[in-house]
Amino acid sequence: MFDKDSELVGGYTFAPKYYWKNFEQNLTTGKPVDSSGGKNPQEMPDLAADGWVHLAKYWGTIPSPQWCQVDLQKEYELGGVRVFPYWDGTRYYQYTVSVGNDTNNLTMVVDASGNTAPETSRGRFHAFAPAKGRYIRVNMLKNSDNPAVHLVEVRAYEPAKSIELIPPPLPPTK
DSSP, X not given: OBOTXXXXXXXXXXOGGGOOEEEOOOTTTTOOEEESSOOOTTSOGGGGGSSEEETTSOEEESSSSEEEEEEXXXXXXEEEEEEEEXXXXXXXXXXXXXXXXXXXXXXXXXXXXXXXXXXXXXXXXXXXXXXXXXXXXXXXXXXXXSSOEEEEEEEEEOHHHHHHHOXXXXXXXX
């Protein structure tokens, strides 16, 4: 499916044995999750904070915009999030992330509402000025492929940990 330069030259399968999986314990892992929109039994909100990046297990609903919110169950000083929208090599998502202690008064800390870069298995790491919050809400605004929204995982970190997680830049592409 790839040429000698690692460029995709064929289709790919959605067979579960080919899904990349990654687990990480972080502030959202196992915490209660709520969302707007319908609740499809195969795409429940709690899948977005189970610690796993697993392309076959994600929160999804229709139509956009919709939100997915994690209750950290106590206040933390937050300094970064990694958002993993669904990825397939071509689609992109636009979203914002807000935090706070009152779900009616959240502060936006990430604005990816203008994003047009395709999503990847690395997700997107966003460091921000330290902000206190119990709730993290990912507002999924747009999916470039269809009217649904999908969030594979959202991870949250305290400020000191956030600095360690800033990923190195990706190598240049052709």
